[in-house]
Amino acid sequence: MLNPADLLTSFDPETGVIDGALRSERCLSDLRGIFHDADAYAAALADGDPLVYYTYAVEPADGPGDLYYAIGTILPGRIGDEYYMTKGHLHTWRPAAEFYIGLRGSGLMLLEDEATGESHLVPLEPNGAVYVPGSTAHRTINTGDEPLTYLGIYPARAGHDYAAIAERGFSTIVTCVDGRPVARRV
Ligand code: F6R
Numbered sequence: 001m002l003n004p005a006d007l008l009t010s011f012d013p014e015t016g017v018i019d020g021a022l023r024s025e026r027c028l029s030d031l032r033g034i035f036h037d038a039d040a041y042a043a044a045l046a047d048g049d050p051l052v053y054y055t056y057a058v059e060p061a062d063g064p065g066d067l068y069y070a071i072g073t074i075l076p077g078r079i080g081d082e083y084y085m086t087k088g089h090l091h092t093w094r095p096a097a098e099f100y101i102g103l104r105g106s107g108l109m110l111l112e113d114e115a116t117g118e119s120h121l122v123p124l125e126p127n128g129a130v131y132v133p134g135s136t137a138h139r140t141i142n143t144g145d146e147p148l149t150y151l152g153i154y155p156a157r158a159g160h161d162y163a164a165i166a167e168r169g170f171s172t173i174v175t176c177v178d179g180r181p182v183a184r185r186v
């Protein structure tokens with residue numbers, strides 16, 4: 001049995017902060033190659049290296065049936081006309097699915113089936129949960145003007161495979177057109 005102190009963690013749904021959890025940050029310089037408009041990326045980087053998103057992860061136990069969870073917060077912003085978003089990944093252990101639950105703000109999840117390349121955009125908002133099946137690349141996009149905060153629950157053995165995505169990229173981008181998100185195949 002886990003130590004009782006590991007059975008409960010509390011989080012702040014406004015800031016996405018989990019006291020005592022592992023924080024990691026992605027600044028613009030960590031996201032080279034993911035935004036479509038290379039000139040806009042270079043200009044934004046020359047202007048500073050803003051924080052784009054941060055996560056807090058809770059990893060209570062890592063046995064075969066165990067779960068981790070993480071809260072992600074993507075700040076509002078755009079590179080050119082493309083919204084701030086996560087790097088995106090597949091799970092190293094491909095069968096691992098994940099549940100995302102919206103806590104604050106409004107955004108989209110881009111889900112792309114690794115085998116078929118078929119992609120879907122699903123709203124991520126408070127009181128909504130998005131199921132990410134196994135073998136599905138997933139990226140989270142903040143389409144609003146406040147931070148987008150969400151909680152993801154996944155198998156402890158899932159792992160993150162960023163290399164496969166870096167190689168093939170996602171087939172869809174989401175840009176702001178007349179103040180609204182519009183999806184485009186690339
Ligand atoms: C875990 C998961 C999330 C992401 C987070 C940051 O499997 O999907 O906790 O890790 O949204 O996104 P990435 O990892 O793509 O930088």
Ligand code: ZN
Nearest residue numbers: 091098138154
């Ligand atoms: Zn994941």
